[in-house]
Every structure is written in structure tokens, then in C-alpha cells.
Amino acid sequence: MRVATLLVLAVAASAAASDADWWQTALIYQIYPRSFKDSDGDGIGDLNGITEKLPYLQQLGVDAIWLSPIYLSPMYDFGYDITNYTKIAPEYGTMEDFDNLMAKAKALGIRVVLDYVPNHTGNESEWFIKSAQREAGYENYYIWADGTPDPNDASTTLPPNNWVSNFRKSAWEYSTTRGQYYLHQFAIGQPDLNYREAKVQEEMKNVLRFWLDKGVSGFRVDAINMMYEVDPNDYGGVYPDEPLSGDEDAAADDYNYLSHIYTRDLNETYNVVYDWRDLLDEYYMTDGEYKIMMTEAYTELTLMIRYYGTDTRNGSIPFNFSFLENIKNNSNARDMKLVIDKWMTYMPNGKTANWVNGNHDQSRVASRQGSDRVDAMNLLALLLPGVALTYQGEEIGMLDGEVTWEQTVDPQACNTDDPINYWKKSRDPNRTPYQWDSSAHAGFSTTTGDTWLPVASNYRTLNLAAQMAAEKSHYKFYKDVLAVRKLPAVRAGDLETTVISESVLVVSRLLPGYPGVVGIVNLSDEEYHLDLTSIKLLPVQMRVVASGVDCPHKKDEWMRKSNITVTAHCALLLQTVRKCC
Numbered sequence: 001m002r003v004a005t006l007l008v009l010a011v012a013a014s015a016a017a018s019d020a021d022w023w024q025t026a027l028i029y030q031i032y033p034r035s036f037k038d039s040d041g042d043g044i045g046d047l048n049g050i051t052e053k054l055p056y057l058q059q060l061g062v063d064a065i066w067l068s069p070i071y072l073s074p075m076y077d078f079g080y081d082i083t084n085y086t087k088i089a090p091e092y093g094t095m096e097d098f099d100n101l102m103a104k105a106k107a108l109g110i111r112v113v114l115d116y117v118p119n120h121t122g123n124e125s126e127w128f129i130k131s132a133q134r135e136a137g138y139e140n141y142y143i144w145a146d147g148t149p150d151p152n153d154a155s156t157t158l159p160p161n162n163w164v165s166n167f168r169k170s171a172w173e174y175s176t177t178r179g180q181y182y183l184h185q186f187a188i189g190q191p192d193l194n195y196r197e198a199k200v201q202e203e204m205k206n207v208l209r210f211w212l213d214k215g216v217s218g219f220r221v222d223a224i225n226m227m228y229e230v231d232p233n234d235y236g237g238v239y240p241d242e243p244l245s246g247d248e249d250a251a252a253d254d255y256n257y258l259s260h261i262y263t264r265d266l267n268e269t270y271n272v273v274y275d276w277r278d279l280l281d282e283y284y285m286t287d288g289e290y291k292i293m294m295t296e297a298y299t300e301l302t303l304m305i306r307y308y309g310t311d312t313r314n315g316s317i318p319f320n321f322s323f324l325e326n327i328k329n330n331s332n333a334r335d336m337k338l339v340i341d342k343w344m345t346y347m348p349n350g351k352t353a354n355w356v357n358g359n360h361d362q363s364r365v366a367s368r369q370g371s372d373r374v375d376a377m378n379l380l381a382l383l384l385p386g387v388a389l390t391y392q393g394e395e396i397g398m399l400d401g402e403v404t405w406e407q408t409v410d411p412q413a414c415n416t417d418d419p420i421n422y423w424k425k426s427r428d429p430n431r432t433p434y435q436w437d438s439s440a441h442a443g444f445s446t447t448t449g450d451t452w453l454p455v456a457s458n459y460r461t462l463n464l465a466a467q468m469a470a471e472k473s474h475y476k477f478y479k480d481v482l483a484v485r486k487l488p489a490v491r492a493g494d495l496e497t498t499v500i501s502e503s504v505l506v507v508s509r510l511l512p513g514y515p516g517v518v519g520i521v522n523l524s525d526e527e528y529h530l531d532l533t534s535i536k537l538l539p540v541q542m543r544v545v546a547s548g549v550d551c552p553h554k555k556d557e558w559m560r561k562s563n564i565t566v567t568a569h570c571a572l573l574l575q576t577v578r579k580c581c
């Protein structure tokens with residue numbers, strides 16, 4: 001008993017010691033609450049399910065969890081359509097369950113980061129209902145516009161302009177209550193807020209304060225670059241049509257049909273992010289724990305890095321989606337080096353890098369790149385400088401599940417109206433339930449009915465329990481790599497990426513005065529014998545600390561830098577024993 005108490009104190013003390021800089025090297029584990037763990041047998045994951053699995057995440061070594069939206073919502077877009085930002089969705093639990101989750105997480109030294117969805121609310125939001133009714137003070141909370149006359153039918157109108165939703169078709173929906181159209185850059189149930197209205201800015205700051213007061217450690221900010229649309233006052237009182245993009249693959253009602261010069265990446269966006277940073281810093285000043293803010297914008301690199309801040313203002317950590325967008329299943333070591341070096345080159349000096357291997361909107365690493373690249377991609381994300389993001393299930397190399405048209409629920413897929421090609425747009429396959437073990441529903445749920453999305457059929461062999469029991473597995477490799485993330489060389493060492501051959505990339509992290517670490521990934525079907533003497537600062541002898549599923553090496557085995565064998569698809573992590581350089 002005494003020993004246990006001491007241990008808990010030690011954990012708490014070490015967390016406190018790093019409160020100021022915890023975020024700079026954090027491993028943030030994304031939980032999609034609907035699909036993580038169902039505690040009450042309704043086939044839907046929930047907060048108590050997450051709480052139940054916190055010890056798993058702690059022993060894995062995660063620093064923080066980011067929860068996709070847990071708020072009251074009709075779930076048209078599974079929680080990204082929020083009715084009330086400060087209430088919990090009943091199917092996920094209660095505020096008491098949330099407080100309990102926070103307390104347990106804190107006791108285990110795991111920080112909690114929430115999803116913040118500023119671009120739009122849900123159409124059941126009180127703000128939206130009031131705005132539709134033109135209730136005093138709420139008139140301008142959303143983007144409203146008159147329709148244009150329909151030349152063929154005087155009794156009706158057409159949408160204000162040609163803008164298209166990210167989920168296909170017109171971005172405008174008519175409100176009979178108001179007699180005007182509202183803008184929705186995503187689903188019809190997701191009306192865009194109007195950030196030119198000062199009250200909206202204040203309301204949304206209060207949302208941040210509400211959760212910060214509850215002790216969260218920061219936010220992931222949703223769809224940030226959609227936040228502003230042009231001001232109609234600058235365009236003769238109307239929202240102007242967007243020009244065509246020229247994309248020949250896009251149909252007229254596809255998002256990519258237009259060039260979104262009036263609806264995304266507007267300059268005004270950045271200042272709002274910097275204002276939120278100031279707000280978060282007020283809390284940091286008070287309690288000494290830095291609050292992380294990560295922003296989601298799928299956009300050009302130069303626009304993305306502006307979120308980091310300016311000479312005079314601090315900003316966010318913009319998600320680095322280059323692993324998702326620029327590394328393909330046939331990318332070689334040179335391609336990967338360029339992707340890594342590019343971010344490091346464009347990132348402003350002194351800022352924190354980050355590496356995203358997946359999320360709830362993207363096909364999984366194993367499906368995108370092949371299961372034989374899971375260890376390599378996890379190794380890179382965990383070994384490179386800065387924040388690493390792991391989407392639930394990537395630590396075991398889960399594959400996208402199979403979801404039929406009948407089972408499809410993702411609005412982006414449903415909106416295709418296409419029972420044959422819907423899967424090209426569907427995010428359901430990467431949201432199938434976490435595969436805990438080989439029992440019914442993969443241990444995700446005890447329901448006697450269906451789970452909200454089907455469990456992937458491979459769960460009997462591909463599951464956490466099996467990987468924990470196996471001598472080698474993606475899980476064991478991931479955990480071994482994560483275990484060295486706290487070493488000074490991984491936290492603060494210099495980064496060197498070296499292409500040894502077309503298929504072999506070596507990533508070293510060396511810090512004078514400390515043992516260094518070296519990651520090696522072989523992306524090909526062939527075995528290579530490497531001589532790393534060209535990497536001058538590496539000592540002659542190194543020890544294996546993590547050995548991927550396709551490597552014969554054992555942990556603690558010694559290697560000489562002039563003679564290293566890497567088998568096909570092997571991902572290896574070595575540690576130097578001698579202090580570096």
C-alpha cells in the first residue's frame with residue numbers, strides 16, 4: 001500500500017516538473033469516442049468506456065488524449081454538428097462521467113485535449129434557432145443571404161451563389177422560418193457561424209473558458225481555414241460566385257469544382273487563432289500548465305505555417321498532414337526524406353513540429369500504405385522532433401473496415417447518392433470499432449444487436465490482446481519506441497535524415513553529452529547490408545531498443561555501425577550507448 005502511494009506521488013511529481021514544456025514532445029493519442037469502447041452495451045462507444053481503458057493508454061506511454069467531439073449533437077456528422085458546446089451527448093454519458101474521466105486521467109498522468117469546432121454549430125443549436133427567428137441580438141450569428149430569383153419559377157428562389165459544400169451540393173440551405181438561405185460549408189445540419197459578429201467571437205471564447213475551467217490541457221481546432229467568408233460589403237452587398245477550379249474530374253456539385261478564394265484561408269482567420277492563444281496563455285500563467293492548441297487546415301504549406309504565429313503573436317501548432325498527403329505506398333526513402341525535410345524547412349524557427357499518421361477522416365496507415373509499412377510510419381512519427389499524433393488503433397496497425405452502402409452513415413459518403421462509388425468518399429471504414437480482442441464485437445461492446453459501425457472482419461487475428469501476447473507485434477514495437485521518447489536526445493537532439501539507398505532511410509537524433517538514437521526503415525522487399533560510417537557522429541556500437549515485426553533482431557542485441565543487416569520491411573530503433581559527440 002505504502003509503495004503504491006509513493007509510486008503515484010512520483011508520477012504526479014514528474015508530470016508537474018514538465019508542465020511548462022510537456023506539449024513540445026507530447027505523444028497525443030486521438031480517441032474517436034464512438035468507436036473506442038462501449039461501456040453500456042448500446043453499440044456506441046462512450047466516456048466511461050474511455051475511462052475504463054485509461055490504464056491501457058498509460059502503460060502504452062501516451063502523454064495526452066484528444067477526444068473527438070463529445071458534446072450534445074444530433075450526430076449528423078457524428079458530433080461535429082454541435083447543439084450545445086458545454087453539454088455532453090447523452091449517448092456518450094454525463095458531465096459527471098466527464099469529470100470522472102478527467103480525474104482518472106489526471107491521476108494516471110494523462111492530459112485531456114478536447115475538440116473545438118468553431119466554424120459551425122449544429123442546426124439544433126439554440127443560437128441557430130434564435131438566429132433563424134431573427135431574435136434580437138442573434139440576427140447575425142450565422143451567414144445569411146437572400147436567394148436569387150429563379151427565372152423559371154417566380155414562386156421560388158435559387159441559392160445566393162454557386163458555393164459548394166465540402167460534402168457536395170450547394171453550400172446554401174433555405175430556412176422557411178427566416179426566409180433566407182444560410183451557409184453550411186459541411187452538412188446541411190452544420191450552419192457556419194459568422195465571425196464578423198463580435199458576439200460570436202465572445203461566445204466562442206467562453207466555450208474555451210468553460211472547458212479550461214474544467215482542467216483540460218488544450219484543444220484540437222476543427223476546420224479552422226473555413227472560418228471566414230468574404231465580407232459582402234466589399235462585393236456590392238452580395239457573396240460573389242467562386243471561380244471554377246478547372247478540375248476535370250470534378251462534377252459541378254463537387255467541392256473541387258470551384259476554387260475557394262472567397263470561403264477559405266482568409267487573412268482574418270489568423271488573428272482569431274492568435275487571440276485564442278492569448279486566452280489559453282492566461283490560463284497557463286495562472287496554473288503553470290501550458291495549454292496546447294492544434295489547428296486543422298488542409299491547405300497549402302505556406303498558409304498552414306502562418307498558424308504558428310508572427311514575430312509579435314503566438315499561434316497554434318498547425319497539423320502537419322504531409323505524411324497523409326505526400327507519402328504513398330510506393331514512396332521511397334528519398335520521397336520520405338523530402339517530406340520530412342520540407343516541414344522542418346518551412347516551419348518558423350523555434351516552433352514545434354508535429355507528425356500526423358492518421359485521423360478519423362483518413363484511410364488508415366495499413367490500408368493506405370500497406371501493413372508492412374506500419375512499423376516504419378509509427379517509428380518516423382515517434383522519432384522525429386516535436387508532437388506525434390496517433391489515431392486510435394494505429395498502434396496495432398488496424399486496417400480500414402468493410403462498410404456496405406446499406407451500413408454507410410458518414411454524411412460525406414451518403415451525399416454521393418452513389419451505391420457503387422460511395423466508398424471513395426466514405427470515412428466510415430477508418431472509424432470502425434477498436435479491436436481489443438477476439439471476443440464478440442472485438443471486445444468493443446457487449447451489445448446483442450449491431451455496433452454503430454460494423455467491426456472489421458479481421459478482428460479475430462488483428463487485435464490488441466493478440467498483439468500483447470505475441471512475441472513480436474506492431475503494438476510491442478510501438479510501445480518500445482514510445483519508451484525512448486523521453487530520452488533527452490529524442491526530446492531535444494539534432495535531427496539528421498539520411499538516404500542510404502533508394503529504400504532505406506536512417507533518422508538519427510543526437511544530442512551532445514547524451515546517448516543518441518537511430519531509426520532505420522527498409523521500405524523494400526529486399527534485404528540490405530548497411531554501412532553507416534558516413535553518419536560521422538554515430539558511435540561504432542549500438543544496441544537494438546525496438547525491432548519491428550519484419551526484423552529478426554532481438555531487443556538488446558548489439559550492432560556495429562559498419563555492418564547492419566535490415567531485412568525486407570524491417571523498422572529498427574537503435575540506441576547508442578556511448579554519449580554522443
Ligand code: GLC
Pocket residue numbers: 077080081117186222223296360361
Ligand atoms: C473536420 C473534421 C471532420 C468533420 C469536419 C466538419 O474536418 O475532422 O470529421 O466532418 O471538420 O466539422
Ligand code: MG
Pocket residue numbers: 038039040041042043044045046091
Ligand atoms: Mg455506449
